[in-house]
Amino acid sequence: MRNLGIAAVSAALLLALTYLLDPFRDYQLATAAAYLCAAAGLTVLIGVNGQLSLGHGALMAFGAYPVALVQNELADRGVSAQWTLAVSVLAGVAAATALGAVVGVAAARLHGPYLAGLTLVVAVAVPSLATLFGGVLHGDQGLSVYLLPPPAALGPDFPFERWQAWLALAAAVLTMLLLANLMRSRFGRTLRAVRDDEVAARLAGIPVARTRVLAFVVSAACAGLSGAMFAILAQSVSPSAFALTLSLNLLLAVVVGGLGSLAGAVWGSLLLVLLPWLVDTFTADLTLSPDLRQRLAGNLPLAIFGLLLVVVMIAAPGGVQGLLKGVLKHVPQVLAPAVRGRRRSAGGLDDRLQR
Amino acid sequence: MLSGIGVRFGGLVALDDVSLQVPDDTVVGIIGPNGAGKTTLFNVVCGFVRPQAGSMSWQGAPLRPKPQRLARLGIARTLQGDGLFAGLTVLENVMVGATRFARAGFGQGLLGLPGSARDERALREQALACLDQLGMADQADRMPGSLPYPLRKRVGLARALVSRPKLLLLDEPAGGLGGEDVDELAALIRGLPGQGCAVLLVEHHMDLVMQVSEHIVVLDFGRVIAAGPPDKIRDDPAVAEAYLGTEAGEASVSQP
Ligand SMILES: Nc1ncnc2c1ncn2[C@@H]1O[C@H](COP(=O)(O)OP(=O)(O)OP(=O)(O)O)[C@@H](O)[C@H]1O
Ligand SMILES: [Mg+2]
Numbered sequence: 001m002r003n004l005g006i007a008a009v010s011a012a013l014l015l016a017l018t019y020l021l022d023p024f025r026d027y028q029l030a031t032a033a034a035y036l037c038a039a040a041g042l043t044v045l046i047g048v049n050g051q052l053s054l055g056h057g058a059l060m061a062f063g064a065y066p067v068a069l070v071q072n073e074l075a076d077r078g079v080s081a082q083w084t085l086a087v088s089v090l091a092g093v094a095a096a097t098a099l100g101a102v103v104g105v106a107a108a109r110l111h112g113p114y115l116a117g118l119t120l121v122v123a124v125a126v127p128s129l130a131t132l133f134g135g136v137l138h139g140d141q142g143l144s145v146y147l148l149p150p151p152a153a154l155g156p157d158f159p160f161e162r163w164q165a166w167l168a169l170a171a172a173v174l175t176m177l178l179l180a181n182l183m184r185s186r187f188g189r190t191l192r193a194v195r196d197d198e199v200a201a202r203l204a205g206i207p208v209a210r211t212r213v214l215a216f217v218v219s220a221a222c223a224g225l226s227g228a229m230f231a232i233l234a235q236s237v238s239p240s241a242f243a244l245t246l247s248l249n250l251l252l253a254v255v256v257g258g259l260g261s262l263a264g265a266v267w268g269s270l271l272l273v274l275l276p277w278l279v280d281t282f283t284a285d286l287t288l289s290p291d292l293r294q295r296l297a298g299n300l301p302l303a304i305f306g307l308l309l310v311v312v313m314i315a316a317p318g319g320v321q322g323l324l325k326g327v328l329k330h331v332p333q334v335l336a337p338a339v340r341g342r343r344r345s346a347g348g349l350d351d352r353l354q355r
Numbered sequence: 356m357l358s359g360i361g362v363r364f365g366g367l368v369a370l371d372d373v374s375l376q377v378p379d380d381t382v383v384g385i386i387g388p389n390g391a392g393k394t395t396l397f398n399v400v401c402g403f404v405r406p407q408a409g410s411m412s413w414q415g416a417p418l419r420p421k422p423q424r425l426a427r428l429g430i431a432r433t434l435q436g437d438g439l440f441a442g443l444t445v446l447e448n449v450m451v452g453a454t455r456f457a458r459a460g461f462g463q464g465l466l467g468l469p470g471s472a473r474d475e476r477a478l479r480e481q482a483l484a485c486l487d488q489l490g491m492a493d494q495a496d497r498m499p500g501s502l503p504y505p506l507r508k509r510v511g512l513a514r515a516l517v518s519r520p521k522l523l524l525l526d527e528p529a530g531g532l533g534g535e536d537v538d539e540l541a542a543l544i545r546g547l548p549g550q551g552c553a554v555l556l557v558e559h560h561m562d563l564v565m566q567v568s569e570h571i572v573v574l575d576f577g578r579v580i581a582a583g584p585p586d587k588i589r590d591d592p593a594v595a596e597a598y599l600g601t602e603a604g605e606a607s608v609s610q611p
Binding site for chain 2: 003005168177178181184185187188190192194196197199205206207208214
């Protein structure tokens, strides 16, 4: 109930914000909102449940492609209305959820490097499906997404970017609301218990394997929604948009933002949008050879992000959210137990039983 | 309750033809040198280890345990060490122990329905009541890592007790406790049978075991070398030998 109130207020504020921003900023806001869906789901998986995923970019692809396929298919059949978007997005979420269930079942008994390896394989393999099923998915070139202009009721001059921002923000607020509900419920505690000690969790009556699969499924649904929003934002889908770097970026975002708290995912998503933009604006003022500039364009933000990650790991393991909390409470130590608990979750069953 | 249990890990015989019974409302102690197979025996009862031989029964029915089903059967266990969830508060740790009383499901939690909040309140009250009984209500919001070890062990105990078990398996509950704490623990354990909870106690602290147990089973190299009331065990030469040295222990095993 409290979460519902917060969500309603944030939605109203964000709605007002979209009117204040110009179309370019609205688009940036929309991008951050789309990232947030996936980042929030990822932080629940990694930070709260202790399962690493390097494959969330692939789950996002599973959310995005159905949007293109369903939108275009319906348009081809002459069905062209705003409601088709809801159907397409649901199809994307369903597809990502299904993939998440499969990966989750395979991952349920894996820890540490094995889990990382499995999800890495997913991250690398999924984009190549676009070529494998080139007839439908058009390989590297990808698909465009058929979209209608904003509803006429919003007025004739309503910028398309603002409409996109509305859609992505609605998705992000919904994601945050549902995840916040979950974290406050018994399920949130169950996820953390499984992360901290699987043996003790089972003895307390928690079905550990099922809980881990469910965490993956929830996280995958969020990634699917995120991917669907990216399809709507870019109005196209292609394998390169969902490559391994996307998965890594998401991972960096949730760690730098502050692992295990939904607010941390907000900071991380904002960074994901702001950092490349800041780097672009900054390097634009420098006089660089066009060649060097082009080489820096994609990689510099990633490099800075990586550097930031190292700094955060060393200086502020609680991430941005941890720093803020520490400043507010003047007791950074409160974070220590949570971080320690997370580190411990990698051990195998046998050495747990022998403690 | 347990009969003819045998467990081997590769070539190592961890348990060999172990039988024992925990009658309702009694405390049964298990003692034995390090590596005797005490924890392994608990792992068998909890379903973490499948025995190659033997069978178990619980309340008249055959028992084929799965760890996550035990709590519902009325069996709870504490772990050697503290085994707490380091990222959860003391209260949350105990609430996890009360999982079997939870009613609200995933969907209710996701949608933030009132049923979920009501359920959480009920669990919180049970957990607080349990902590209160152990004199730890004021520590409810602390993180386990910030507590001294004896209190951590007590949280582990609370987490097991909150499920209102009919059988409680305690794996070295006195490990790392000081004299006063051990006395409190002894009083607590002795009180459990009166509340309808039988206890199977693994412990190196001989005084504690002798004080609280009605029946004691001595394990050595996975075999039961002696069983009986505390007085008899105390005077049993085989037990003394098992604790004195490996050679003497082996000799006593070969001629039971
Ligand atoms: N999962 C396992 N795999 C292989 N060997 C094991 C396993 N679990 C226990 N063992 C071995 O079985 C034997 C009995 O171990 P167990 O932990 O049951 O002893 P214990 O009586 O609890 O000892 P302690 O008093 O030190 O806790 C030991 O030799 C141990 O190394
Ligand atoms: Mg042991």
